[in-house]
Amino acid sequence: MRFLLEVTLDDDASDADRAAGLGRILRYWGGNLHRYALRDGTGEAVYDSAYTEVGQWRVSAS
Template sequence: MRFLLEVTMDDGALAEDPADELGRILRYWGGNLRHYALRPGDGSAVYDSAYREVGSWRIEEPSG
């Protein structure tokens, strides 16, 4: 399995302070980890500190 996190960093809070925003996103996701089975197909939207959707994470089977 693969864990993929995609975040757009060229707008809003992520563009202004990428290190703090990415840190906050990772802490928030890590805190909610127990709510997911972490199987292929699991995933969710990722939001910045202004609660705007800036990306997503997902679990998938490796290709190939």
């Protein structure tokens, strides 16, 4: 099984802002993964702090 997290980071943002945004995403999804059945095909969109879709996560069998 593979857990895939893809996030597009803003090229115009500073390194610190990108790191902070990614940190928020990882904390949020890391804390909520227990709510999902982690099996092939499970996934959802990922949003930044402005509620803009910036990526997705998904579980794949291989």
